[in-house]
Amino acid sequence: MRILVIEDERKVASFIKNGLEEERYIVESAPDGESGLDIALNNHFDAIVLDVMLPKKDGFSVLKELRSAGKVTPVLMLTARGTTEDRVTGLDLGADDYLPKPFHFEELAARLRSIMRRSSTEKSTKLTCADLVLDTVSHVAFRWGKEIELTTKEYALLEYLIRNKSRIVSRSMITQHVWKHNFDTESNIIDVYIKRLRSKIEKVGHPKILQSIRGVGYRMREVSPDDTEQIEDYSEDDS
Numbered sequence: 001m002r003i004l005v006i007e008d009e010r011k012v013a014s015f016i017k018n019g020l021e022e023e024r025y026i027v028e029s030a031p032d033g034e035s036g037l038d039i040a041l042n043n044h045f046d047a048i049v050l051d052v053m054l055p056k057k058d059g060f061s062v063l064k065e066l067r068s069a070g071k072v073t074p075v076l077m078l079t080a081r082g083t084t085e086d087r088v089t090g091l092d093l094g095a096d097d098y099l100p101k102p103f104h105f106e107e108l109a110a111r112l113r114s115i116m117r118r119s120s121t122e123k124s125t126k127l128t129c130a131d132l133v134l135d136t137v138s139h140v141a142f143r144w145g146k147e148i149e150l151t152t153k154e155y156a157l158l159e160y161l162i163r164n165k166s167r168i169v170s171r172s173m174i175t176q177h178v179w180k181h182n183f184d185t186e187s188n189i190i191d192v193y194i195k196r197l198r199s200k201i202e203k204v205g206h207p208k209i210l211q212s213i214r215g216v217g218y219r220m221r222e223v224s225p226d227d228t229e230q231i232e233d234y235s236e237d238d239s
Contacts, residue, residue: 001046001116001159002177005029006036006062007078008054012101016049019105020112024139024152026178033057037065044176045073047116049108050095052079052086060093067094074115076108113137127162129220130209132201134162141201148200153178157193158201161210161220170217194218 003025007013013029020027028045030036034056040048048066052059063075074096079086087098096115099108113125113136127134132143139155141148150158156178161169171190179189198210207223 001156002026002028002044003047003049003112004036004040004043004045005049006033006040006054006059007049007051008032009051012051012078015105016108019109021152023109024155026156031055033059033062037062040066040071040073041069046177047074047076047112049076049078049112052077052081052090060089063090063093063095074112074118076111076115078103127159129162129165130207130223132162132209134159143201144206150197150200153193154197154200157197161218165220165222168213168217168219173217 003020005013005016005020005027007016007029008031010031013031017027017029028039028043030039033054036050036054037057040062050059050062054062059077059079063077066073066075075094076097076099077090077095078099078101079090080101090098096118097111099111117125125135125137127136132141134141136159139150141150141155141158157174160174160177174190194210194212202208202210209220209223211219211221213219
């Protein structure tokens, strides 16, 4: 999941960014409202952490312009004032939640998970595809009753694929959600990570759940444990 942090206080921004990256999120940051708005309008994020008191353009103005532009990205607003008037203003402008400073990181992370669940069709903290289970709180994956060890990028890729299961996602969609920047068109980095992920979540004798759509992208699909057609399909090289 990809998150934008718009915060001018360096220590606070670093505190949030480091904490979220430890939680396996992909994080970008902006030091003022003007640059933050530009980044938010021109990129896809799964959530935005937005401070109210910002240089160049305050958080309320940023939020108003985001919603006016049709951006429905969940927004968690931060404020050092924490007044009822500020909270009402932010919520009326389209904020999804409010968190007064100072705060504990655990609460910020929980509030982010909550607003992202509310904006998603998947409301549970556990995502599933066939017998694969991904816990979005502990960031642990299980299949065949065993824990699967994943790197930060592998986890981010798997979460994105499961959240979009049964849908084909293109390479460009994956780079926007899992990596901060697009790759050169000749890069095979996504193919490399798909191969690594497949080696961990699939094995011979079990149904294939991560499908490659040649020339288009990838798709996670639901299969039953006794789906022999998909087991046979496992031997094909479709990466």
